[in-house]
Amino acid sequence: MTHLSTSDEGADHGEQTERRWAAVAVAILVLLVVMATFAALYHGAMPQSRVETADPRTLHLGGEFIESNLGSALEPDGTVTVRFIGQQYSFTPSCILVPTDTPVTFRVTSADVVHGFLIDGTNINLMLVPGYISSLGARFETPGERLMPCHEFCSVGHEGMWGRIKIIDKAAFSRMAAERRRLSCVE
Amino acid sequence: MTRERIVSLRNPWFTRSVGITAAIAIVAAVVGFVWLPLQHPGERFKSVWDAICSAAGLVRNAAPGTQIVRADYPTTRVEIDPQMLSGASAESIGRGATLALRCTMCHGARGLSQADTPNLAGQYPVAIYKELLDFKTGARVSAIMAPLVADLSDADMRDLAAYYAYLPRVTSSGAAAGEAPPIVTSGAPLRSIAPCGACHGEVDSKASAAWLEGQPAVYLRTQLEAFASGARRNDIGEQMRNVARGMTAAEIDAASEFYARAQ
Numbered sequence: 201m202t203h204l205s206t207s208d209e210g211a212d213h214g215e216q217t218e219r220r221w222a223a224v225a226v227a228i229l230v231l232l233v234v235m236a237t238f239a240a241l242y243h244g245a246m247p248q249s250r251v252e253t254a255d256p257r258t259l260h261l262g263g264e265f266i267e268s269n270l271g272s273a274l275e276p277d278g279t280v281t282v283r284f285i286g287q288q289y290s291f292t293p294s295c296i297l298v299p300t301d302t303p304v305t306f307r308v309t310s311a312d313v314v315h316g317f318l319i320d321g322t323n324i325n326l327m328l329v330p331g332y333i334s335s336l337g338a339r340f341e342t343p344g345e346r347l348m349p350c351h352e353f354c355s356v357g358h359e360g361m362w363g364r365i366k367i368i369d370k371a372a373f374s375r376m377a378a379e380r381r382r383l384s385c386v387e
Numbered sequence: 388m389t390r391e392r393i394v395s396l397r398n399p400w401f402t403r404s405v406g407i408t409a410a411i412a413i414v415a416a417v418v419g420f421v422w423l424p425l426q427h428p429g430e431r432f433k434s435v436w437d438a439i440c441s442a443a444g445l446v447r448n449a450a451p452g453t454q455i456v457r458a459d460y461p462t463t464r465v466e467i468d469p470q471m472l473s474g475a476s477a478e479s480i481g482r483g484a485t486l487a488l489r490c491t492m493c494h495g496a497r498g499l500s501q502a503d504t505p506n507l508a509g510q511y512p513v514a515i516y517k518e519l520l521d522f523k524t525g526a527r528v529s530a531i532m533a534p535l536v537a538d539l540s541d542a543d544m545r546d547l548a549a550y551y552a553y554l555p556r557v558t559s560s561g562a563a564a565g566e567a568p569p570i571v572t573s574g575a576p577l578r579s580i581a582p583c584g585a586c587h588g589e590v591d592s593k594a595s596a597a598w599l600e601g602q603p604a605v606y607l608r609t610q611l612e613a614f615a616s617g618a619r620r621n622d623i624g625e626q627m628r629n630v631a632r633g634m635t636a637a638e639i640d641a642a643s644e645f646y647a648r649a650q
């Protein structure tokens with residue numbers, strides 16, 4: 201008899217431990233989901249919302265990446281779309297012009313091999329993969345000039361692949377956009 | 388002793404644990420597939436199915452936003468494939484030799500010219516073919532070359548490219564070219580200039596970039612200045628304009644002199 205009752209107690213105890221462990225496991229799962237969501241919203245750690253393609257060999261023949269369409273475009277809704285390409289061993293345009301306090305969407309692709317797009321001093325960091333369009337939203341608060349090194353080794357001239365980005369006052373940008381449909385700071 | 392079955396709806400442990408896991412998975416899926424993608428600027432919700440397909444990586448090109456701005460000058464129409472002209476046949480070279488009789492006046496009997504006209508002997512076939520096509524479409528402007536290519540067919544251009552590529556390059560006179568200037572050996576990284584040889588063949592070749600050694604200095608300088616000013620803009624994706632724009636006048640001189648000497 202005594203023997204049986206102790207074993208019952210043990211089962212009760214075991215069930216309680218198991219319930220605790222289950223709760224811990226569920227809490228870890230929920231925490232991971234919350235952390236991923238938080239990083240996505242506040243640290244921009246979010247994959248692109250859609251996969252888009254572009255043939256690297258025919259970029260210059262038609263479509264949005266022809267040379268006359270590259271650069272910054274002021275959209276009717278007041279946002280800015282910046283299109284550029286990475287290729288061995290430069291970005292085109294090699295100097296990118298964006299306004300302050302404006303939602304900016306970058307649309308970038310590679311014309312040959314994998315390149316990197318990174319803006320110094322920000323958390324903007326993308327890979328440019330031939331065949332795919334990388335897109336990213338950003339907003340710049342302070343005017344200034346920043347460097348854009350290619351950070352994926354792209355063959356022997358890689359160390360010479362640096363772009364620049366110039367952030368200028370919103371009003372000055374609008375004045376320039378009234379005169380030209382695609383802007384850059386290439387002289 | 389009969390044990391209770393674990394996987395059974397009558398086992399409350401089973402129903403609860405599977406239920407909670409499924410609930411977390413569904414909430415995470417809605418957040419990840421639908422809600423977070425909508426936080427991207429410019430994204431609108433169309434349907435759950437559309438959201439799931441996009442997030443799962445199905446290719447969906449965006450509707451073209453603003454109108455595409457077209458160039459008001461001719462741009463190159465050539466699609467480069469590095470292998471496009473490799474393995475020319477003897478017949479092709481022969482036909483090219485016949486066609487080349489019209490070119491000898493300026494480019495020399497064996498593709499080596501005397502005046503400041505570029506040498507063609509031993510040039511990469513892709514470079515010759517591309518330039519001929521660009522002269523024809525007007526992407527590369529030359530009042531001299533344009534009428535000469537007007538009646539050349541695509542096959543003629545391939546044959547000419549094969550013939551000139553087959554001719555031997557300028558032979559070395561043994562005279563040292565002297566030390567290469569820094570702009571040639573290391574470029575200028577902070578002005579986004581890679582070493583010339585990374586594309587022009589000394590270290591690595593970028594298809595369509597020409598072999599420069601032995602070209603007349605005047606010709607090289609004129610071309611570099613034309614790229615820098617935008618008078619020549621047939622380079623795909625502005626790859627050579629980006630280089631030339633960043634070069635100083637002294638660097639253009641130094642590079643032109645060096646390549647003209649180097650043979």
Ligand SMILES: [Cu+2]
Pocket residue numbers: 286287288289314315316350351352353354358361
């Ligand atoms: Cu690169």
